[in-house]
Amino acid sequence: MEPRVVFHRLVQRDMDGILRYYIEEAGESVADRFFGAFLALADKAVENPKRFHPISGQLRRANVPGFPYHFLYRET
Numbered sequence: 001m002e003p004r005v006v007f008h009r010l011v012q013r014d015m016d017g018i019l020r021y022y023i024e025e026a027g028e029s030v031a032d033r034f035f036g037a038f039l040a041l042a043d044k045a046v047e048n049p050k051r052f053h054p055i056s057g058q059l060r061r062a063n064v065p066g067f068p069y070h071f072l073y074r075e076t
Contacts, residue, residue: 004049004075004076005045005046005049005073005074005075005076006073006074006075006076007042007071007072007073008071008072008073008074011071011072011073014069014071015035015038018034018069019031019034019035022034033066034064034067034069037064037065037066037067038064038069038071041062041064041065041071042062042071044062045060045062045073049073049075050075055072057074058074058075058076059072059073059074060072060073060074060075
């Protein structure tokens with residue numbers, strides 16, 4: 001069975017807040033840049049779940065380059 005990635009349950013809520021903040025404070029281009037960086041990072045996590053820093057057990061942390069944010073996921 002191929003490894004699968006499950007994102008932390010709060011990723012979607014946090015993503016909505018971050019995008020709203022960037023749109024209001026820095027403009028849509030910054031929000032788009034952040035979202036693109038997040039999607040590229042999520043793709044890398046799916047392609048190779050062991051790529052990013054382990055936190056505990058199967059839980060891992062991926063830092064979004066160029067932004068002060070990260071997301072958590074686990075490999076199943």
